[in-house]
Amino acid sequence: MSDTLLFLHLFAAFLLAVTVVTYTAVALGAPASGRTLFVADRCWDVGGLGTLVLGIWLAINLDQYEIWDGWILGAIVLWMLATGLGVRARIGADDVSAEGAPLMHWLRTVAIVGLLVLMIWKPGA
């Protein structure tokens, strides 16, 4: 059960990577089509929900972790930050020259890398 949850949690995280890479290409000036951005946005939606729900489910399911562990709470805060930045980046994707639009994407990217750091190092666990 835990292995399946971990696989799905990791798979959801890879969906987030699809969005981050696609928007990175756009921020660097690549002419991504509307279809490409649509898929990237759906990956963000599914991946975001999947990482959160499956991550909390994993924390409840595994004896060695508690939902109130510092690194898990930190990850939830970073997830919320990344979600907010993702919304701003998505709005800005229609007009990448809009002031601050690429910045929202780069900040979201930093938040996602920060989430990965927390998942690997698990400070305090």
Place this chain on the structure above:
Amino acid sequence: MTLLGAIRPDDWNLPLFLHVLGAMALVGSIVLVLLSLVSARKGDSAAGLRLAYRSLLFGTIPAWIVMRVGAQWIASKEGLDDLDEPPAWVDIGFVTSEPTLLLLIIATVCAGIAARRAREGGRSFGGLNTTALVLVTITLLAYVLAIWAMSTKPV
């Protein structure tokens, strides 16, 4: 295995981080290539092929190197590369990573030639686009298998 993962030594974290970060960038860029190749078949072929080619060259292949270096580093730390019979999940990792580099290089060459032909106009590039698309799809499926193997760690 999940419990083992939770109590791994601290000096395994950096190579594992590099491995996972590289793998995420690798899969993300492959999906971008796939979408660009599909959109090149349906609409703006020159722009789609150029994006696919540049994504492969500047995103996918460097990400593969980071992923693979991280994999070798963590395998060395864990002593997995010294085993006569490594666990199945390690074998799956090697089998899915190394041959796919060759597929990615061929896909890059195909996408590059197709992008040049599309830009110049008049010459056929549909076969090259299809070849790149097939190779990238096979690679993506192999990586989904690898993600499953790395997370569930079948013996």
